[in-house]
Amino acid sequence: MSNMFFIDGQEIAFTPGQTIMDAALAAGIYIPHLCHKPGLTPQGSCKLCTVDVDGRSASACTLPATAGMKVDNNTPALQEVRKTLLQMLFVEGNHLCPTCLKSGDCTLQALGYHLGMLDGHFPPFYPLREVDASHPDVLLDRDRCIVCALCVRASREVDGKNVFAIGRRGANARLIVNSPSGKLGDSDLAADDLAAHICPVGAIMPKNHGFEVPIGRRTFDLHSVAESDVATPVTLKKTEHHDE
Amino acid sequence: MEQNQPAPNTRRIAIDPVSRVEGHGKITLLLDQDNHVQEARLHIVEFRGFEKFIQGRPYTEVPYFVQRLCGICPVSHHLAAAKAVDQIVGVDELTPSATKLRRLLHFGQVLQSHALHFFHLSSPDFLFGFGSNLAHRNIVGVLEDHPDLALKGVKLRKYGQQVIAAIAGKRIHGTAAIPGGMNKSLSNDERKVLLGDIADIIAWSQDAVALNETIHLQHPENHAFATLSTNYLGMVGSQGEMELYHGGLRARQADGSEIFDQFDYTQYGSAIREEVRNWSYMKFPYLTAIGKDKGWYRVGPLARVNLCDSIPTPLAEAARVRFRAFAGGAYVHDTLAYHWARMIEMLHCAEAIQELLNDPDITGTDLVVHGEKRAQGIGVIEAPRGTLFHHYQVNEQGLIEKANLIVSTTSNNQAMNESVRSVANHYLDGQEITEGLLNHLEVAVRAYDPCLSCATHALGKMPLQVELFSHNGELLSRATKNSDGCAVTPHPLAPSPSRGEGEQEIQSLSPSPLEGRPCKGLGAGLG
Numbered sequence: 001m002s003n004m005f006f007i008d009g010q011e012i013a014f015t016p017g018q019t020i021m022d023a024a025l026a027a028g029i030y031i032p033h034l035c036h037k038p039g040l041t042p043q044g045s046c047k048l049c050t051v052d053v054d055g056r057s058a059s060a061c062t063l064p065a066t067a068g069m070k071v072d073n074n075t076p077a078l079q080e081v082r083k084t085l086l087q088m089l090f091v092e093g094n095h096l097c098p099t100c101l102k103s104g105d106c107t108l109q110a111l112g113y114h115l116g117m118l119d120g121h122f123p124p125f126y127p128l129r130e131v132d133a134s135h136p137d138v139l140l141d142r143d144r145c146i147v148c149a150l151c152v153r154a155s156r157e158v159d160g161k162n163v164f165a166i167g168r169r170g171a172n173a174r175l176i177v178n179s180p181s182g183k184l185g186d187s188d189l190a191a192d193d194l195a196a197h198i199c200p201v202g203a204i205m206p207k208n209h210g211f212e213v214p215i216g217r218r219t220f221d222l223h224s225v226a227e228s229d230v231a232t233p234v235t236l237k238k239t240e241h242h243d244e
Numbered sequence: 245m246e247q248n249q250p251a252p253n254t255r256r257i258a259i260d261p262v263s264r265v266e267g268h269g270k271i272t273l274l275l276d277q278d279n280h281v282q283e284a285r286l287h288i289v290e291f292r293g294f295e296k297f298i299q300g301r302p303y304t305e306v307p308y309f310v311q312r313l314c315g316i317c318p319v320s321h322h323l324a325a326a327k328a329v330d331q332i333v334g335v336d337e338l339t340p341s342a343t344k345l346r347r348l349l350h351f352g353q354v355l356q357s358h359a360l361h362f363f364h365l366s367s368p369d370f371l372f373g374f375g376s377n378l379a380h381r382n383i384v385g386v387l388e389d390h391p392d393l394a395l396k397g398v399k400l401r402k403y404g405q406q407v408i409a410a411i412a413g414k415r416i417h418g419t420a421a422i423p424g425g426m427n428k429s430l431s432n433d434e435r436k437v438l439l440g441d442i443a444d445i446i447a448w449s450q451d452a453v454a455l456n457e458t459i460h461l462q463h464p465e466n467h468a469f470a471t472l473s474t475n476y477l478g479m480v481g482s483q484g485e486m487e488l489y490h491g492g493l494r495a496r497q498a499d500g501s502e503i504f505d506q507f508d509y510t511q512y513g514s515a516i517r518e519e520v521r522n523w524s525y526m527k528f529p530y531l532t533a534i535g536k537d538k539g540w541y542r543v544g545p546l547a548r549v550n551l552c553d554s555i556p557t558p559l560a561e562a563a564r565v566r567f568r569a570f571a572g573g574a575y576v577h578d579t580l581a582y583h584w585a586r587m588i589e590m591l592h593c594a595e596a597i598q599e600l601l602n603d604p605d606i607t608g609t610d611l612v613v614h615g616e617k618r619a620q621g622i623g624v625i626e627a628p629r630g631t632l633f634h635h636y637q638v639n640e641q642g643l644i645e646k647a648n649l650i651v652s653t654t655s656n657n658q659a660m661n662e663s664v665r666s667v668a669n670h671y672l673d674g675q676e677i678t679e680g681l682l683n684h685l686e687v688a689v690r691a692y693d694p695c696l697s698c699a700t701h702a703l704g705k706m707p708l709q710v711e712l713f714s715h716n717g718e719l720l721s722r723a724t725k726n727s728d729g730c731a732v733t734p735h736p737l738a739p740s741p742s743r744g745e746g747e748q749e750i751q752s753l754s755p756s757p758l759e760g761r762p763c764k765g766l767g768a769g770l771g
Contacts, residue, residue, distance in 0.1 A: 098417065099301075099309040131300060133641035139302055207642060208333070210304050210422030215413025217428075 005069035007051075014065040021049055021061040024073070030226040031073050032082050032111055034089075034200055035148035036061040040157055043149050046089070048082050048111065083115040091122045092171075094129070094143035095201075101211060102202030104218030108146060110225035132177070134185030137207055138196045145175045145203040155195035163189045175203070253277050257677060262286070262686050269694070271664055271685050279675060284668035286660050286689055288526040295647045303332050303621075303638045307421050310634065310649070314695055316360065318417050319353035319408060320627035323489070324634040326421030327623030331510075332638055334615025335424040341608030342425040347489045348600040349411045349420055350625065354488060355445075355593040356404025357628035358545075358586045361693045362452065363397020366583060369687050370459050375680025393455075396448045400590070403438075403445050407597060410434040425612035435601055442598045446559065449591040453563045456584040461570070468670075470579040470663035470688035473498040475531060475541035476551050477516075477655065479626045482506070484553035486560075486592060488626040494551050495531055495541065500575055503533050509624040512633055516650065526657050529650060540658035543630025544692060545585035550575040555588070557595035563588045579663050582691040617642075627652045629693050653694040663688040 004011050007020075007029055014023035022038055024031050035046040044062040051060045052072035060071070072078060089108065097103050111117075129142035147166055152175075155163040163184075167176035179186035189196060196204060215221065253276060260270035274283035298309050307325040311318035323346060330338065338346070368381040371390060380388075387394040405415040410430060412418025420426055460466060477495045481487035484494075484505075492506035493515070507515060518527040519536060530539030541547075550568075555561040567588060570576060576585070600606055620637040630652030637646045667688045672681050 098312055099305050101305060101308070131302075131643065133302065133643050207302065208304060208423065210329075210427070211308065211419035212422050212427050214428040215419055 002067050004067060005065050005071065007071045007073050008075070012065075016064075018065055019061055020051065020053070020058075020063050020065050020069075020071055023065045024060065029073070031060045032114065032225075033061060034107055034111065034146060035150060037150055037154075037198065040150065040153040043153065046146065046148055047085050050078065050081060050085070052078065079115055082111075083117050084121070086111055086115055086117055087119075087121045089146050090117075091120045091124045092127070093146065094126065096143075100144065100202040101205060101209065102144075102199075103211075104213070104215065104220055106202060106220075107200035107225060110220040113220075114225050129174070132184045133207070134181075134183040135187070135189060135207070136185070137191035138184060138189060139205045139207045140175070140177070140184050141203055141205065142175060143203075144201045146201055147173050147175065148200060150198045150200060151175070151195045151204055154198045155189075155193065159190075159193040159195050161188055161193065161195070163187045163193070163195055254282055257682070259682050259685060262689055269689075271682075271689070273668060273672070273677075273685075275677070279673070279677065281665075281668045281673045284661075284665045284685070285523065286657075286664050288524050288657075295649055298644050298647055301644050302642050303329055303636065303644055304423060304642070306636060306644065306647075308417075308419060311417055313649075313651075315416055316695060317353060317357050317628050319349055319412070319420075320625060320632055321634070322412075322421060323350055324623040324625045324627070324632045325636075327490070327625065328621035328634045328636050329421075329423050329623075331621030331623070332618055332636065333423040334618055335613045336615075338425055338613055339608070339610045340605045341429055342611045342613075344600055344603055344605050345411055345426045345429060345611075346421065348430070348597060348606060349408060350489050351593040351596045351600070352404045352407025352411070354404075354628045355449075355590055355597065356401045356408070357693075358590040358593070359397055359400035359404060359452075361628075362456070362583060362586060362590075363394060363400070365693075366690050367393070367397070369683070369690070370583075374684050374687050375678070378679055378683075381683070396451065400445060400448055400452075403441055404593075406441075407438060410438060422612065424614055427611070429609055429611060430601075430606050432607055435607060438597070439601050442594065442601065446591070446594045446598065449587070449594040450559060450563075452587040453584070453591050456587045457563075457566065460578070460581055460584050466580045467578050469684075470667050470691065471577050472542070472579060472659055472662050472666065473577050474659055475503065475534065475539070476547035476575070477531070477541045477543050477631055478548040478551045479509075479624065479631060480506075480552050481556070486548060486552040486555045486564075486589075488548075488589075488593075490625070493624070493631070495533075496551060496575075497534075498575060498577065503531060509633070510622045512622065512624065512635075512650075516633075518650065518654075524657070527650075527654055528657050529655050530658075541655065542659045542692075543652055543655040544582065544628075545589050546576065546579075546582045547630065548626060549585040549588055555592050557592050557599070559595055560588055560592035563591060579688060579691045582693070586693070629653055629695055630655055651695070653692070656692045656694065660689050660692050660694060663691070 003014055003016065005014060005023070006012065007024055010029070012023055012027045012029065019042060021031055021033065021036055025038060031049045031051065033046065033049040035043045036049065042061045044059040047059060049060040050057055053063060054070055060073070086108070090112070095108065097109055100106065103109060131142070132140040149166055152164040152166060155161045162178050165176050165178055166173050168174055176182065177184050177187050191206065196206070199205070254274050257273040257275060258270055262269045262271055269286055269288045271284070271286050273281055276282055292313065294310055294313055298306060301309065307322050307329055310325045311322040313321050326346070330336070363386070364383045367386055368383065371386060372381050383394065408418065409415045411428070412420035475495060475497050477493065479487050479491045480494045481491045493509050493512070494505045494507070495503035495515070497503060504515060515532060516529050517532050518529045520527050528540065530536050531541055532539065549564055552564070555564045567576060567584060620635070623634045625632055632652050633648070633650040635648040636644055639645050664685055667684050671684045675681060
């Protein structure tokens, strides 16, 4: 019984200190998530990994597993809650999948399909947000930012830089750039930094590329978001040419 | 005829919406007490705004953004924008494989669009009669009475869409072109599948040409129907042959005399200007060489089959020769011959698809060329409905600053209105108006295969008129926004400000005027 807990009745092993999310991913169990990537400090902001732990809601990416813990994950009620959270993320930004070059490689979009989201449900905010195209190689389109802070953590924890931060609070929270002008072009972001590639949506994208990966060969054309090998490495394939 | 103010003792009839066309438009007739037509107009009542809302977006998105203008011919917008984006990334010539893939994609597009238009939208008028039973005058009626013909039409369209899906990944709104090339080639399996059906497609296209030829020749009353003697504009290849993807522009007058030929389309701003009138969301382009009054022209299948010296595929060329012989070698001006010309083009597309599928380059994988960035790009192709212009300027960061689109249907705006007036005068004037008679007006518009959704893309330049009526129909007040964006509120019941005053310079891509900006000395803005 030691170092074992239950997800949807299935017994799972964990190492002490390991979160529910990381133990689940290690066991090949998918818990929907957007702001989590193994190896980076857990953030717990998107709340899509909400699970019921012994009758109480918790974020699987931040709560350490404990022996004998009973976790409900893949239940209709929780999937409905996650779909609602997803709808709120969609209406809060300007997510126009038909013209977004991340389409097919976007985790937000893939989760929409995975959770059976058919509309935004809530009235769209249509926020006015700034596009920052000042960097020669990387485009920052805040319309699509879901404030998951993966880029913030990747820059600090992997790239050894401090390019991004989350400014303001609550509904006004937004991605800011640590540079004298606040522009990406004045920061020390490099095109091959992890922070330039980790965005799960189309907010941080390589510039000067079209839909180079044809329909049918994009990440989520080939894989379900629920496949743990897809869920783990959140990288961009836009600069590869896949035609063979 | 083209008047703004309803005269006393008149009544207005509106055909709203015009059916069996793409998009939403309406025709209004103003009749006096004796049913004489005082005014007849085609109004385009949709509003899109693409030129405005792609401003500030990266140029890389544009080919995918603007294809959303339309669900019928998105490939046309995708390719016109892609040609412009090629120039922005400094590429003037693609690899042979990329060029041929784009051509194949375009031929598939024109084929499916032409099949849709004739079989699904227009054939009921010709098979059943313009004034026949309304409930039966549609594609379902064609399926009931002529199942073989209707199914061929459906399969022709399906084939064109299969070509598109093989290249772009989806039948509608796929991805194919990328800056400087294409994102995939055709696999051998895809090629085999498409080649498997092509013989039928060519044979059925020949049947469609023959059917339209017969209909037109056997119905002399159709020859003068909505017919106009006009200028024509279209693209031709270097030898004057029909060319739908890339070539020079040719414009000729009704008698065939030259206005310009092999004109570099990147200089289009010196050849064409656009006029704005305050009763339609669609602009009125004209050839500057002829002038605003008589410089309007027609584009599309009729223009192209008239303008080209030959068609580079044998069956379509033979059909073209018969077509021109109908007018004794002169240009065919019959508006209803648009259908005949359209089917000749469909046959040409089917033959060209076969040629390209047998070309080894079509499976080649050398697909992308790179170059040095430029500040603007202009892409022009012959879309199913006519010459399509896309013009974009980008800033140093690669974001769109200005855009101008001249969509095929826009070029036919004046001609469609003239045709509506012609039919109204000849068929409806003094008559008791019936649905069958009103359909004659729609038949005239339908001949042009207008895509009204595509044609209404301007924002900030639209004229707008708001009228306030009392409960008994008395006009109390009218507010008008001019085509230059100025808002004026004239004295209640004063005549509307002069119309047709707007004119847009294309070359300068003048920025959109401020909406609601008060005009000097003309009072407050619209709310």
